[in-house]
Each structure stands twice: as structure tokens, then as C-alpha cells.
Amino acid sequence: MSELFVGLMSGTSLDGVDGVLADISGTRLAVLAYGSAPLSQALTEELLALNSPGPNELHRAALAANALVRVYAHLVANLLDQAGIKHTEVNAIGAHGQTVRHQPQAFDGTGYTLQLNNPALLAELTGIEVVADFRSRDVAAGGQGAPLVPAFHQSVFGRLGETVATLNIGGISNLTVLGPKMTDDVLGFDCGPGNALMDAWCRQHLGQAFDADGTWAAAGRVHVDLLAALLEEPYFDQPAPKSTGRDLFNPIWLARKLERFTSVAPVDVQATLTELTASACAVCVKRYGFESKNLIVCGGGAFNTHLMNRLQAHLPSLQVDSSQAHGLHPLQVEAAAFAWLARKTVRRETSSLEAVTGAQGARVLGGIYPA
Template sequence: MAERFIGLMSGTSLDGVDGVVADLDAGRIAVLAHASAPFPEALRAELLALNTPGDNELHRAALAANGLAHLYADVVRQLLNDTACSPADVTAIGAHGQTIRHQPGAVDGIGYTLQLNNPALLAELCRIDVVADFRSRDVAAGGQGAPLVPAFHRAVFGQVHQTLAVLNIGGISNLSVLPADGGPVLGFDCGPGNALMDHWCRLHTGRPFDDGGRWAASGRVDPLLLARMRAEPFFAQPPPKSTGRDLFHPGWLDAVLGEAALAPVDVQATLTELTASACAHDVRLYGGDASALIVCGGGALNDHLMGRLAALLPKLTVCSSAERGLPPQQVEAAAFAWLARATLRREPGNLASVTGARGARVLGAIYPA
């Protein structure tokens, strides 16, 4: 009997919601349908604003969570329609929520990670069990709460006879190293992915992202600016580590730019090189025996960025996850469908070797239909 789960992901890129219906029967991973919906501009602006302290935050966050739940429900309805499924045909929805603060281990030694969501409303709207709040249990156990996708990467991409690296480039980039011998998986955040590139592109061209990286490709990398960016201490920290818009936000970019008089296109080229060089450095340092780098997330659609990764990693095959059976914009949503199944089965969803938690933990909270 099919075990159908829906996974919903809205990431730090703040471009919208991706959702999949996946058949996870007996651990098999087969995506049956994919749907996406862009954020309405007002909701996107509010989610972005909530990444930094402001007035009346609790009220605004609660209303934004309601708006997000309605958008999630729209994607669920589209998925059900596309697969001719009823709510009763789906075991559960794994809904990640929208990260607006990520401070593991900070302030009091425990810290927190906060994903804006209203899973109770989503369960009410969709009449399907909802699993949410995946990250907080790992943080409570001393972990980073991120990344959580390496366990899924191992399940879907892992090979017995070769070490592989998987690079997810969303708003933030994160790397998974999958050893050939079945040893502990390594995973951590590398730094910014698309978040700063998208911000700069929107600011100077009015477009939401640099389509194919063509704008960046027409510019010139400024080595002094790149060096100032790479001097950010996060890049030199050893794993386990994770980051987000708490660090890599427009204010960080403004501070690094300072009084530099650079053409906007050259800044875009340098931002793209920052993402490529930081990721390539981590692949060389931690995935040296990998035979291939599998790239997923929106960054896999940036031809210029993919070209730079290939140039910086000439000994590896650099390819899109589509070439390994799962299109890049479906990977994270499928991961949270898979994590929802683990939650219902009371199976651990984290990898302590990745997050630094004290051990394996069952993740998430369940909201019955």
C-alpha cells in the first residue's frame, strides 16, 4: 500500500513555496507531483522584515504565519488535484515553515531556531495530519538544528562504492558529504547561497533573481571585495555550524562594501564568486575523496554559478540533482516529506555527526487532522 506524504518548503531565498507529493512506501522515494507558488509581495516583505527586530513583532508574526499557512494550503490543493488524490490518501504533510531567526547555542547556551508557521491552521484547512517544528528538538539537544537534509541526501543519493558530495544552494548553501563506506555523514552550512545575490539583483535591476547568472557573468569579480567578504569569521569556523539571514543580510553586505565605488554588475559577479568559492573550498577541505558534486536548490539553475563550481573543482563531476533522478527544486520539499514519515514512525530525523546534537532525536510536532 502506498505511503503518500506531502512535503512543503519555503526557504531563506524567500521566493515562495515548493511542495511535492512523494510515495515513501518501504523507504522508497518517488516524487509523484511538484507544485510551487510565489510569495505575494506583501507577505514576502513582511517575512523579510521579521528577520530583524521591529515593532509589534508578535502580532505581525502571527498574522504572517496565517498567511503562510494559507499559501501552503493552496500548494497542497494543487498537489492533490494534480495527483487525483483526496486528503484521505495522504498520510501527513511535512511543513518546514519560514525561518525568521536562527540562533542555536546563542545567548543562554541553548539558543533557539524559529520557523514561522501555523500548522494547526494548515491541518484545519487541508484535513491532513501535519508535522512541523522539525529543528527545535535538535537545538534542545545541543545541536545546530541545521542542516537536516543530509540524512535525506544519504537516502536518495548515497552510493556504496563512491563518496559523493551534495550541495544545496538555496538562500543559504549547505554541504553534505556521503562516505562510500557508510561512515558518518558530514554536513554543515557553507555560507550565503542565493540570498545576497537575489537581494542585489532585485535592488539594482528590479528582477527577483539573476536568471541563469547572466548578469553576474557580464561583470568582473573584484578581488579586494571578495577578500573582505571571505574574511567573515563564519567561513573559517569548523563544523558543526549553521547560519542564515541573521548573519548574511543586506546590512552585512553594506558594511563589507563600505565606500567601495564598484559598478553594481561587478558586485553581483563578486557575490556569485563568494558563493562558488566558499562552497568549493569546503568541498575540497571536507569532501576531498568525493567523485562528484551533486547540486540542488535554486542555485543549480544558475548556469554561471554552476560553471564557476566546475572550474574551481576540476577533479569532480559537478552536476544537477536532476541528473541523479530528482530535480533541484524538489529536493528540500521531498526531504521534509521524508522527515515527516520518520516523525510518525518515531524514527530519528537528525544526524548528530552533522548538527552536533548529543544524539539521535525524533524531530517535529504532530498536528492531527
Template sequence: MQSVPELYIGLMSGTSLDGIDGVLVDFSGEQLRVLHHASAPFPSNLRAELLALNSAGSNELHRAALAGNALVRCYADVVQALLAHTQCHPHAIRAIGAHGQTVRHRPQEFDGTGYTLQLNQPALLAELCGIDVVADFRSRDVAAGGQGAPLVPPFHQAFFGQPNTTQAVLNIGGISNVTILDSASKTPVLGFDCGPGNALMDGWCYGHTGQAFDDAGQWAASGKVNTDLLNTLLDEAFFAKPPPKSTGRDLFNAAWLDNHLRQFVGLLPQDVQATLTELTALSCAQALQNAASACSMLVVCGGGALNAHLMQRLAHHLPDCRVLPSDARGLPPLQVEATAFAWLARQACLRQTASLPKVTGAQGARILGAIYPA
């Protein structure tokens, strides 16, 4: 007997600010199925405003509210593209999982609780699409004393997990985060942010070439790593901090990089790009080796998985670990995070917990996300 489709949409726009990925997922079978993937770049003015809102500025509340509206209209366009391609009616979709756009992430700071802030207007998205929306996934974990990030390790376990093996899933978006899956361990799932992913590389590339990203890492490959600069960047305290830990553009931003570059005047731009690529590769590799030296397979997703030079550097630093993109395990790199938020939306609708205290440091597992009925 054929099962009745159980359909959810997941939307993700990450710290890399390269645009929106959306997926329509059917959870009715033993293994989830992505029925369609749609993506859209940010309009240049919206991208610039979202980037600017990562830092303090004038009239922030007004600007953030309008940016949230603009972001959600782009989200709605991606939803419509998914529905049109699959010929699904909105009433057939149980919910949309919409992460929003992170502009501040300061858990446990200032007053002991801190905060995390994702620009979003889920009520407007529900209004535009006629579908229930689940949003604000991180705040409940932060309220419980956690980092609110990373949120995807439980999904990585559900989709990529295998018995009798130690493997890891590395998401390289604007920030990189790793999930360690060890079925034989007392703690079968660990996860934490490693540091910068594409954010510094993309920013430097755009500033010097006008291109939004370094296509396949070709520009970085044409440069030479400056070891002194690399070691200076790696001195950042975050890298040595034990998990649970998370980070964002609050730390790894253009000002952070410029501050370190002041003592390295005259470096060729392509050499800086090569060094930033090496920073991402080496910090991720070291984080994995420190947490799971016996790891035999690293599955890479996010935009970084499409950077051939970065993938080569990861493999170089992990000679005893097989490094492969996530499509080799059944889910293309640009679909993993969006699918994770479809899964998180489903968990919320089923009133099931979706956080792991060992990952985020929260006081316990929590149901994540607020539901906005259509």
C-alpha cells in the first residue's frame, strides 16, 4: 500500500549571504525524499543591507524590520517555485521551516543568557504562502542555557548515521560546523562550530575581484599561503575553546581580518585568498582531529563542498580520512541545510525535541521553533 505523502518545505539562507535554498521534502517513506530543490540569489541591495545589519548602525530596528519583510518576499518566491514545479497545492504542505537570516549571535554573553537574532517575518510568510510556518529555531535552546547552534547534528544523525562507524559531517557555509557521528561512543553525536567557512573568503574575493565567491577556489589556488599570517589568524582564542561553542560574523568579519592584516602590508590579494582558504581547511581539520581522531569518513556539505581547492586542502590535512561531498551520500551539498530545516519543522509540528544538550550545552533537550498558522 502506497503511503500518503508527508510534505514539508525547508528554507535556508546562511551567513555566506549567497542566497536562498529551498527544498520540498516527503517524509512518508523509510527515508526522506527531496522532491525538488529551488534557489534564488539575494537582490544586491538586500544582500548589502543584511551584511550591514551584522554590525551596529543607525536606525537598526526600522531597517531590520524592512529587511525581514524583503527577505520573506524572496522566501515566498522560492516556495512558489517549489510548488509550481511539483504541482503541489499549498494545502498539501504541512509546514515551512524558515530559519531566517542570522545577523547577531551572542549566546551566554552579557547577562548570562545572551541572545541570537535571525531576521525573519514568519507571519508574513504564512500570509503570502497560505502554509503554516515554523521559525525561530534557536531561541528556545539559548533560553535553556545553550548555544542555539549548531542545530543540524540531530538531522545529520538521522540522515547520514551508520552503525559501527565513526564519521563526520562538515557544513561549510559562511561559518563552518562539524557533526561527529560515533555509534559506539557513549556520546554518539557531537557537534560544534569550527570557525570561518566561506564568509572571509567570499568577502575578500568580492572586494578584490567583484565576484561573489572564488569559483572552485581557482583564485586561491593561484596564490601562495602566507604561513605567518595563517598562524596569526589561528591564534584567535575561539579555535582553542572547547565545545560546546558557536560563532558567527560577530567575530569572523571584515574588521577582524583587517585588524590582522595591518601587520602584513603588501601581501598579494591572491595570497591572502590562499591563506584564508587554508585557514578554513586547517581549522576544520584540526577541530575534527581533536574531537574524533579515529574518524574514517568526512562528508562535506554547504557551498564549501563546491570549492575544489578547499576540498583538496581538507583531504591534504586529513590523510587518514576519506573526504567526499554529501551528494555521494544521497543529498547534494546545497540541499542539506534546507532539508535539515524541513526536518526541524516536522519535529516541531510533531512536538518532538530536536536539540542535543551535548551539542549546544543546554540544560536539556527542547522542542525548537515557533509555529505561525496560515
């Protein structure tokens, strides 16, 4: 009997929403339909703005969440049409929401994480049970609440007897190292910026959402002193488990770092930001995933040829390739993960990993909103 779940993901890169309809009834997840939906410029700008303090935040955040959920609902309808599936046949939707603040363990020892979402509205619009708010329980248990996908990576990319390194490059980059025992020997954490700084700089200077194929960065030269200044950020030296987001790696952070480098050409800044992502990720792989023969890359960064080339240059002993070569399209991985996580929640199964988040133990993640 089929177990059908929808997974929805709108990541820190803010390049749209990815969605999958997956059958998770067998030993392997099977993607039945995949789609993506763009965010309007107005919604993108509002979500970016809500990453920082501003006026009337509660009102604006509530309306932005409603607007985001309407995009979600439209994408769900498209997935069902594509697969010829009725909404009554779907067990649940896993909807992560849009992270706008991530401050685990901060301020009062517990901290918080905030994903804009309105799962009640999504259940109302789709007629399907919704699972949301995946991070909060782990944070309440003393964890980072991120990354959430290493357990899923183990289920789809793990290989008995081999160490496997998986790198997701969205707005933020995160590394998963899967041990050879296929049990709970899994490590995962955020390396630092992924596409977030590159995309912001590209929007500022080219008016484009991202540096397609890394062409602009490839035309520039890495500014060694600027790169060294960027890598002075204390986060890079923190041990795992750790997590980060736009709270730290944002245009304000970059502007502050650039104050001493006003003469650096914009194209060279882009080249340096790309090198920052590549080098920060490579350092993490060398430290934690050195036994792996492959680095499996997913997320939007997998389509940045220049970035992929730089990763390969930093990691000559590994084969750096896209998750497509390992059975799952790079833009489907995180959405599929939230379909998988939703199934775990519905079945009341734990899906967090203590070694990944630093929580007091594995927890059942997410809240359920019945249809």
C-alpha cells in the first residue's frame, strides 16, 4: 500500500519553493512528482527584510506567512495534477516554512528558531494533514534545531562499509558525514555561507537573483586579503555541532567586512565570496569527512559550475559530484527530506540525531495540523 507524502522547502537562498510528491512505502523513497514555484519580488523582499529587526514585525510576518502558504498550496495542487493523485490519497504534507531567525541556545539558554508558516491555512487550502515546525522541539531539548536532514541523507545516500560526505549548498551550506556502520554514526552541521552572500552581492551589482553558473565569479580574481578577513569570523572555528543562518551571514556582515577593502572591484568580491564558500566547506570536509571517497553536493549550489570546480580543486582526493549522480536531483533533496520527516512525525518516530544537533536525545519533530 502506498504511503504518499508531499515535502515543501523554501530555503535561505529565497530562490523559490521546491516541492515533491513521494511514495515512501518501500525501502527507498520514490519521487512521483517534482515542481518549483517562484516567490514574487515583493514577498522575497519582505522575507529578506524580516530577517532583521524592523517596524510592525508581527503584523508583517503574519501576512508574509499567509502569502507564502498560498504559494505552497498552489504548488501542492500542481504536484497532485502532475501525478494524477487526489488530495485524499496523500497522508500528509511536510512544510518547513521560511526561516527568518535562528538563535538556538541564545539569550536565555534555550533560545529560539522561527520559521514563517501558517500550517493551519495550508491544511485548510489543500484538505491534507500538515506537519510543520520541525526545529522547535530539538531546540527545546537543548539542541541546535539544525541541520534536520542528516538522518534523511543516511537513508538515501548511506552505504554500508563506506564513509559518505554530503554537502547541501543553499543559502547556508551544511555538511553531513555518514559513517560506514549505517546506524547512528552520523555527523551534520552548518559550514557557513552557501549562496546567500554571493546572491546578495549579485543582486546589488548586477540586478540578478544569482550568479548563473558562477560565470561572473569566474571572471574575477580572488582577493587574498579580503578572503582572510572574511575567514576571521569566529563561527568558522567553532566545533560541531553548530548552526547558523542569515542572522550572521547577511549583507550587513559583508558590508562591515568590506569597510577596509573599498577599492576591490565588485567582480573580484564575487570571486572571493565564491572562494569563501568553497574553502569553508572544504575545510569542514577535510576535518570531518576525510575518509570519504565522494562529496555528494545538493541544493542550488550544485548548479554553480565555478563553485563545484573550486570545491574539486580544494578536495583533489575526493570525487565531487551532484546528487543527481546518486539518484536524487539536487533541488529535490531537501523537499524530499521534509516529506520523509513528515512521515516520521505521523508515525511518532524520532528523526533528530543527538550527535548532529547536540540535543539531550532524539525527539519526534514537528506539530501536526489535521486536514
